Amino acid sequence: MYSLENGRIELEHGSIKEGLIAIASGKGGVGKSTVTVNLAVALKALGKEVAIIDADIHGFSIPRIIGLSDNPAALSEKEIVPPEKNGIKVMSMGSFVDEDKPIIWRAPLLLGALQQFMEDVHWGELDYLLLDLPPGTGDMALNIMQQLPHAELLLVTTPQITATNVAGRIAGAADKLNVELIGIIENMSYYQCVECDHKEYIFGSGGGKELARKLSTELLGELPLIPLIREGGDKGQPLVSSKPDSKAAREYLSIGKKIIDRQKGFDPDKKPMSLKK
Numbered sequence: 346m347y348s349l350e351n352g353r354i355e356l357e358h359g360s361i362k363e364g365l366i367a368i369a370s371g372k373g374g375v376g377k378s379t380v381t382v383n384l385a386v387a388l389k390a391l392g393k394e395v396a397i398i399d400a401d402i403h404g405f406s407i408p409r410i411i412g413l414s415d416n417p418a419a420l421s422e423k424e425i426v427p428p429e430k431n432g433i434k435v436m437s438m439g440s441f442v443d444e445d446k447p448i449i450w451r452a453p454l455l456l457g458a459l460q461q462f463m464e465d466v467h468w469g470e471l472d473y474l475l476l477d478l479p480p481g482t483g484d485m486a487l488n489i490m491q492q493l494p495h496a497e498l499l500l501v502t503t504p505q506i507t508a509t510n511v512a513g514r515i516a517g518a519a520d521k522l523n524v525e526l527i528g529i530i531e532n533m534s535y536y537q538c539v540e541c542d543h544k545e546y547i548f549g550s551g552g553g554k555e556l557a558r559k560l561s562t563e564l565l566g567e568l569p570l571i572p573l574i575r576e577g578g579d580k581g582q583p584l585v586s587s588k589p590d591s592k593a594a595r596e597y598l599s600i601g602k603k604i605i606d607r608q609k610g611f612d613p614d615k616k617p618m619s620l621k622k
């Protein structure tokens with residue numbers, strides 16, 4: 346599917362220098378796709394070349410959140426040019442897998458689509474490739490991690506105890522697959538009143554911190570629950586690009602910096618697998 350040379354991932358039509366990051370959550374609706382897009386925009390603002398693969402089989406929402414309307418272009422059967430928005434290349438498996446099909450029929454197609462994306466897409470020279478995983482500890486998320494042994498895991502959770510418990514489970518499964526955990530992003534940490542700035546901890550507090558402690562990893566940031574983030578996602582104008590000076594955008598930039606600062610090469614002893622097409 347890819348090879349490793351001089352500490353970077355070499356693809357058929359490009360390379361990844363700094364990170365192949367799988368973004369996961371224990372359950373749906375915690376804001377994983379919203380976080381993926383805003384983090385990508387933050388990394389781009391910090392000077393990195395970034396691309397996203399939308400592999401969330403339960404709803405391919407990345408194109409909507411980033412505001413992408415273009416489709417990939419096929420140069421030939423084995424060469425695909427990805428569409429771009431805000432300088433970020435995006436490939437959504439939704440363009441290749443019929444969204445009306447029940448999930449059990451979509452799932453097997455996804456691994457084939459993932460291999461095709463890694464091999465046939467003109468990614469160019471990337472610093473980061475972010476992968477929006479299906480939520481939960483289902484086979485899909487684990488299968489994808491198994492295919493991409495150099496992917497590292499970034500967990501998104503809300504502070505709620507039920508969310509952090511299931512998020513912990515996916516981290517445990519990743520650990521068994523020898524996938525490294527980068528850290529935890531707590532989303533919807535608190536609601537901040539636009540009138541008086543008062544913070545309300547709607548889903549409780551401290552869940553992300555506690556999970557990070559349990560998993561011996563870092564809590565990379567705590568993002569507020571604010572209408573601006575939801576509106577940005579609905580309009581296809583991610584907050585980090587439309588309101589870069591907002592407190593939430595600055596939190597995303599701080600998370601992006603932490604990810605960049607921890608940069609280390611890809612482990613040459615891990616071997617990628619190829620699937621039969």
Ligand SMILES: Nc1ncnc2c1ncn2[C@@H]1O[C@H](COP(=O)(O)OP(=O)(O)OP(=O)(O)O)[C@@H](O)[C@H]1O
Pocket residue numbers: 370372373374375376377378379380401403404406479480532533568569570571572574575576578579
């Ligand atoms: N911090 C936030 N503040 C306000 N709204 C948010 C925030 N994060 C996400 N949302 C909103 O919550 C909803 C769910 O977000 P999103 O689709 O990103 O979740 P998800 O975890 O990817 O869900 P799934 O995996 O089930 O598709 C969306 O309407 C999104 O705009």
